[in-house]
Amino acid sequence: MVCIRDNIKGGALTETTLLVLLAVHKPNHGYGIMQFIEKETGGRVVLGAGTLYGAINALVKKKWITPSGSEADGKKKQYVITDAGKQKVGEELKRMGEVLKLASAIVKGERGANE
Amino acid sequence: MSKTVFRYFFDFLDGQEKWLNSMAERGYKLKNCGKVTYTFDACRPGEYEYAVEFVGDRAYSKAKDYCGYLEEMGFRTWTKNINFNFSYGKARWRPYAKGMGQIATSPGGFNKELLIVEKKKDGAPFELHTDARDRLDAYKAVRRAYFWAVLMMFGLVAMTFIPDVSSLPAAIAWVFRAVIAAAGILFLAPAVKYALLVNRLNSACKTFE
Numbered sequence: 001m002v003c004i005r006d007n008i009k010g011g012a013l014t015e016t017t018l019l020v021l022l023a024v025h026k027p028n029h030g031y032g033i034m035q036f037i038e039k040e041t042g043g044r045v046v047l048g049a050g051t052l053y054g055a056i057n058a059l060v061k062k063k064w065i066t067p068s069g070s071e072a073d074g075k076k077k078q079y080v081i082t083d084a085g086k087q088k089v090g091e092e093l094k095r096m097g098e099v100l101k102l103a104s105a106i107v108k109g110e111r112g113a114n115e
Numbered sequence: 116m117s118k119t120v121f122r123y124f125f126d127f128l129d130g131q132e133k134w135l136n137s138m139a140e141r142g143y144k145l146k147n148c149g150k151v152t153y154t155f156d157a158c159r160p161g162e163y164e165y166a167v168e169f170v171g172d173r174a175y176s177k178a179k180d181y182c183g184y185l186e187e188m189g190f191r192t193w194t195k196n197i198n199f200n201f202s203y204g205k206a207r208w209r210p211y212a213k214g215m216g217q218i219a220t221s222p223g224g225f226n227k228e229l230l231i232v233e234k235k236k237d238g239a240p241f242e243l244h245t246d247a248r249d250r251l252d253a254y255k256a257v258r259r260a261y262f263w264a265v266l267m268m269f270g271l272v273a274m275t276f277i278p279d280v281s282s283l284p285a286a287i288a289w290v291f292r293a294v295i296a297a298a299g300i301l302f303l304a305p306a307v308k309y310a311l312l313v314n315r316l317n318s319a320c321k322t323f324e
Contacts, residue, residue, distance in 0.1 A: 014324050016246050031188050049188050050168060050243035050253065053181060076187055 171228030268299030
């Protein structure tokens with residue numbers, strides 16, 4: 001099972017978690033999520049089916065994503081992000097922005113690490 | 116033409132996976148498998164590839180759900196045993212499992228501790244677990260199963276030393292102990308291998324996802 005360390009001090013989401021949340025902004029099924037992630041990261045991130053299964057189940061349990069539509073019509077099980085999930089993505093973007101700003105400033109020499 | 120092969124793997128995960136992949140490389144795709152048998156059909160060499168996943172730590176309903184999910188993703192799956200035991204109408208305690216997975220029944224999750232997953236080769240590596248943390252959790256479950264197997268074997272040997280516990284003649288009792296201890300040693304090798312792997316992944320998790 002994938003561990004989502006969302007509530008530990010810094011509140012950083014794993015890359016897998018964030019990418020899955022992004023992939024289900026529109027209803028998407030397991031295979032579609034996998035393809036979205038591979039395509040959008042240019043093949044840098046290729047999720048294994050087992051890892052994705054754990055991530056989906058963990059996110060459903062947290063109510064950040066929810067099954068969408070019914071399986072009765074024979075279609076593949078789809079998932080979509082919830083408001084709580086969107087809020088987490090928003091928080092993560094803010095955190096990443098702060099880290100990016102800090103890292104850029106230090107790498108460019110605009111400020112030192114001890115300032 | 117079908118080909119049937121008899122095999123039992125003490126390294127049920129990587130060992131079995133490697134062997135299935137070597138069979139596929141030689142032009143044999145899995146048709147079905149029994150307790151110690153594998154039946155193959157001929158295919159183009161290297162047309163398919165295999166992964167073996169341990170699901171014996173999950174409740175039967177969860178293992179079935181996972182299996183259904185993999186099938187939906189386009190993989191072909193088979194369930195496989197890690198025991199020799201032929202049983203029907205029994206319930207077993209699986210000390211290494213979590214939650215309801217600790218009770219395995221037959222019919223049910225007993226003798227279905229593994230999933231063999233088949234994929235048509237497409238050039239991309241066939242890995243079911245890609246996230247460092249997820250790989251760590253998967254291998255931890257395997258390590259736990261092996262340690263319990265070793266513990267059970269040596270526990271069984273220790274039990275034979277309890278006075279008056281068995282009516283076996285001393286010589287036969289020593290043969291029995293030797294056989295059980297040998298099985299324990301055979302389980303110990305993969306137990307150590309997966310423990311080392313878990314340690315490596317643990318330290319990788321500190322830096323990478």
